[in-house]
Amino acid sequence: MIAPTPVRSPDAAGGSVLAFRDVGYRYGSRAALSNVSFEVTAARVTLLLGPNGAGKTTLFSLACRLLALQAGDINLLGTSIARSGPEALTPLGIVFQQSTLDLDLSVRQNLRYFAALHGLAQSEADRRMAVELERIGMAGRQGEQVRALNGGHRRRLEIARALLTEPSLLLLDEPTVGLDQPTRRALVAYLHQLARERGLALLWATHLFDEAEPGDTIVVLAKGSVRMAGRCEEVISATGTVSLEQAFAKLTGEFDGATG
Amino acid sequence: MTTALAARAFMGILWRELLRFLQQRERFFAALVRPLVWLLVFAAGFRAALGVSIIPPYQTYITYETYIVPGLIGMIQLFNGMQSSLSMVYDREMGSMRVLLTAPLPRWYLLFCKLAAGAFVSVLQCYAFLLIAVLFGIPLPYVGFITVLPALVLTAFMLGAFGLLISSLIRQLENFAGVMNFVIFPVFFLSSALYPLWKMKESSLLLYQLCAANPFTHAVELVRFALYLKFNGLALAVVTGVIIVFGLGAVLGYDPRRGLIRRQTA
Numbered sequence: 412m413i414a415p416t417p418v419r420s421p422d423a424a425g426g427s428v429l430a431f432r433d434v435g436y437r438y439g440s441r442a443a444l445s446n447v448s449f450e451v452t453a454a455r456v457t458l459l460l461g462p463n464g465a466g467k468t469t470l471f472s473l474a475c476r477l478l479a480l481q482a483g484d485i486n487l488l489g490t491s492i493a494r495s496g497p498e499a500l501t502p503l504g505i506v507f508q509q510s511t512l513d514l515d516l517s518v519r520q521n522l523r524y525f526a527a528l529h530g531l532a533q534s535e536a537d538r539r540m541a542v543e544l545e546r547i548g549m550a551g552r553q554g555e556q557v558r559a560l561n562g563g564h565r566r567r568l569e570i571a572r573a574l575l576t577e578p579s580l581l582l583l584d585e586p587t588v589g590l591d592q593p594t595r596r597a598l599v600a601y602l603h604q605l606a607r608e609r610g611l612a613l614l615w616a617t618h619l620f621d622e623a624e625p626g627d628t629i630v631v632l633a634k635g636s637v638r639m640a641g642r643c644e645e646v647i648s649a650t651g652t653v654s655l656e657q658a659f660a661k662l663t664g665e666f667d668g669a670t671g
Numbered sequence: 672m673t674t675a676l677a678a679r680a681f682m683g684i685l686w687r688e689l690l691r692f693l694q695q696r697e698r699f700f701a702a703l704v705r706p707l708v709w710l711l712v713f714a715a716g717f718r719a720a721l722g723v724s725i726i727p728p729y730q731t732y733i734t735y736e737t738y739i740v741p742g743l744i745g746m747i748q749l750f751n752g753m754q755s756s757l758s759m760v761y762d763r764e765m766g767s768m769r770v771l772l773t774a775p776l777p778r779w780y781l782l783f784c785k786l787a788a789g790a791f792v793s794v795l796q797c798y799a800f801l802l803i804a805v806l807f808g809i810p811l812p813y814v815g816f817i818t819v820l821p822a823l824v825l826t827a828f829m830l831g832a833f834g835l836l837i838s839s840l841i842r843q844l845e846n847f848a849g850v851m852n853f854v855i856f857p858v859f860f861l862s863s864a865l866y867p868l869w870k871m872k873e874s875s876l877l878l879y880q881l882c883a884a885n886p887f888t889h890a891v892e893l894v895r896f897a898l899y900l901k902f903n904g905l906a907l908a909v910v911t912g913v914i915i916v917f918g919l920g921a922v923l924g925y926d927p928r929r930g931l932i933r934r935q936t937a
Contacts, residue, residue: 509766527683530676
């Protein structure tokens with residue numbers, strides 16, 4: 412049902428795509444993020460693991476310029492997001508935690524609207540739309556109203572939409588929230604496939620440990636700061652634990668009921 | 672920002688606004704019925720009670736129905752501006768505004784596109800109302816249908832920018848009904864939409880001064896003069912100035928550095 416086809420990425424495998432350098436952000440007197448630094452590399456999933464309120468959504472909002480950076484810098488393919496214009500967002504595909512589809516429009520209308528906002532000519536947009544919808548098994552559903560789709564299809568559609576611009580980096584803010592277990596597993600597998608086969612860099616915020624696969628980069632964020640960053644296996648061994656769940660609990664001193 | 676990107680984004684936003692408008696038939700129906708009730712019921716009832724003397728731009732005595740046509744056009748545009756505002760607040764609550772705000776285009780340009788798309792829909796509704804008014808026997812100069820177009824565009828921009836500014840200030844959809852009551856009714860009734868200002872002056876100098884200072888009065892007068900092939904320089908200056916002020920206010924309101932929506936996007 413979900414089968415990515417290989418697409419050449421312009422980025423060298425393993426090269427840095429997104430870099431956070433000493434990023435800080437405050438809501439009034441409350442610090443939401445302080446001195447956050449880590450890198451997201453091409454052809455790999457970077458899981459930003461943190462409990463609710465850790466600052467994951469704030470970090471995402473800074474990366475896509477919904478919030479203005481107050482301290483530090485964010486570099487996307489060598490370009491400072493804060494110091495550049497909005498065109499710096501061009502290599503970025505975003506899937507927000509909350510659905511951003513227009514429920515009253517059809518699948519095709521939602522994708523065409525997005526494509527127009529990103530300057531794609533309609534013929535090219537339609538071509539890419541056909542490819543992406545085919546890939547997620549929704550080729551015959553272009554005319555359906557989004558309101559009629561179930562949660563899993565809406566999520567896949569949002570991912571397909573984010574891929575329309577052929578981004579180098581995909582930001583995913585808790586993309587599996589609200590999905591049933593089989594749909595969630597299929598989506599997790601699909602996203603890992605995207606990273607491997609299309610050379611995409613994925614920054615994926617979650618609080619669900621079982622979404623990590625061996626070889627993924629793990630960044631543990633708690634109370635606005637990075638507690639540890641490294642390969643999944645490295646994080647587990649460095650904390651002297653036997654699972655990512657235990658490592659997370661040890662690093663953050665809390666357990667929020669996430670699955671493992 | 673390349674020209675192709677800017678043009679395609681503009682067409683995309685305009686197309687979405689039109690699609691939403693066409694899908695919401697009740698909205699179009701309500702937008703026309705509201706002023707028609709005022710025109711065909713309220714104005715007919717008040718025709719005998721309210722005589723309108725010869726005042727510019729009219730060159731002869733006119734019926735009350737004829738007098739309130741520009742005011743009712745203003746009403747359509749005011750409600751349309753508020754509708755755009757409501758739609759922005761709704762989009763923000765539903766999350767779909769993020770798609771717009773993360774497009775690789777300057778925030779001011781995206782807001783301009785929203786404003787222009789809203790103005791386009793608003794002008795379409797005004798022309799539909801004018802046609803119906805003519806069908807019901809309201810005498811309007813046919814050339815006025817052409818000369819009123821720039822005035823309609825400007826007033827639609829003014830009231831659309833007003834709506835955008837309000838949408839940047841409203842934090843929750845639930846607050847919208849209250850704001851509508853506190854904004855639409857004073858703005859509409861404290862204007863020359865329903866009565867000439869010299870009549871208001873006879874009853875209350877303070878109310879007259881409030882009406883004269885209300886930008887909506889100038890929007891209505893700009894449309895009234897243009898519809899009768901006349902030019903009102905003061906109204907044009909006020910409407911243009913208010914577009915700039917409200918437009919800049921909306922840009923500031925949606926600026927992530929200074930914006931009042933900062934907490935809502937996080």
